[in-house]
Amino acid sequence: MTAKKALVSYSHADETHRKSLHTALSNMVRRGLLKIWSDHQILPGQHIDDHIAAQLKEADIVFLLVSPDFIESEYCYKKELQIALERHENGRSVVVPVVVRPTELHGAPFSRLLMLPADARPVTTWPNADEAWLSVASGVRKLLESSPADQPSAQAIETKRMKVHLADAFDQLQKRYSDPDAYRSPRFGFGLEKFDDFVDGVWPGEFMAIASRPDHGHVELAHALVIDAALKRGLKVLVLSQRLTANQFTNRLLCSLGRISRFRFIRGELDDEDWSRVASSIRMLKDSDITIDDERVRSSAELDAKFAKSEPGGFDLVLLDGIEYFSDGADERAIALSISDFSRRSKAAVVGTISLGAEMEARGYQKPMLHDLGSWRLVENFASKIVFCHRGFVEHSATPDELSEKCTLSLVKSPSGVTISVEAKYFHEYGVINGLIMPGSEEDL
Secondary structure, eight states: OOOEEEEEEOOGGGHHHHHHHHHHTHHHHHTTSEEEEOGGGOOTTSOHHHHHHHHHHHOSEEEEEESHHHHHOHIIIIIIHHHHHHHHHTTSOEEEEEEOSOOOOTTOTTTTSOOBTGGGOOGGGSSSHHHHHHHHHHHHHHHHHHSOOOOOHHHHSOOOOHHHHHHHHHHHHHHHHHOGGGOOSOOOOTTOHHHHHHHOOOOTTOEEEEEESTTSSHHHHHHHHHHIIIIISOOOEEEEESSSOHHHHHHHHHHHHHTOOHHHHHHTOOOHHHHHHHHHHHHHHTTSOEEEEOOOOOSHHHHHHHHHTSOTTSOSEEEEEOGGGSOSSSOHHHHHHHHHHHHHHHOOEEEEEEEOOGGGGGSSOOSOOGGGGGGGTTHHHHOSEEEEEEEOOOOOOSSOOSOOEEEEEEEEEOTTOOOEEEEEEEETTTTEESOOOOTTOGGGO
């Protein structure tokens, strides 16, 4: 039996109880049944949050040393506990509360779980503390004995020899050569063919990041991918919209597709031609398979919970609109890793939009660079492709017209190593880069 990995979540005010738990379980550790980790094992200079998050995601068992200080701790209660319970609900680990001191637990998120010691009697209230910890150890031993036997490693890992990979690659190449229309991965579409040739769309299992300053084109490019995927290729699309409500996102799609003034649309100042375009856009979108989820996500645990609800193969394209909203600034690495893992596991094409900070505007060269990603620079490690958008400074009038502005699209990272920049037209009034399919041109879809 492979040793189960256990993590101890505790307040540092309960350090003596952490040591007592380790002592009580030492026989199981020596027998190779259990490996126990806690934050005291983090070395100087190592990133505390990253190490704890990584250990939580690998833990088979999470011990909660429950006390008033544990409940009061923001880190224990809102971060470690949240991730642990999410994994418990998904069957990836088991949460075991160990009540070490008398604590008011009514309504606590783990209050329905069976607690240790026996009868959830706090350790400090037992006449003999050794008996209390023996009760804890007995409960943990029963848990280990009830765990299903480990599968042999040869069965747990699916392996393929190189000749199998080569055969798969050749089959895909033949299909693309003999039937170019079989290419079903989302692209930026009409008017951006040259750029698409280098970007090569978003393939299943890939994660593409699109970034710019606000109102510089990254949102419009993402909308182009959604429209191309849903209307031209008939793919199933999921949008996790953090930037806009579902209604606002739908309105933006209607304006982009129909080339309807966003500013008149918001005020309801539409003429007969506008109404005709609205009706045509609705006809084109109404049967599309697009799901928009605008529920707020504020941590890697909440994002993982969203991903867990998406069955493998359930969606072909997943747009994460507003990645910068996913975190309070503490777990960007965990979020980037979750997105990358989800794209591979689900085989979906995953696209994430990121708004860049204003720091770049203070320098002479204002086009985006990788270090402008700031705290999201880790996306560079996990994204297969990164696209930047930039347009020169433009002061819009109170009544913007349909004149286009120059917008630079830059592929700054790709699996092939190719990078390129192209100039495109940005129609600010419609929220369109180089124009999308006009209503009435369904034959072009």
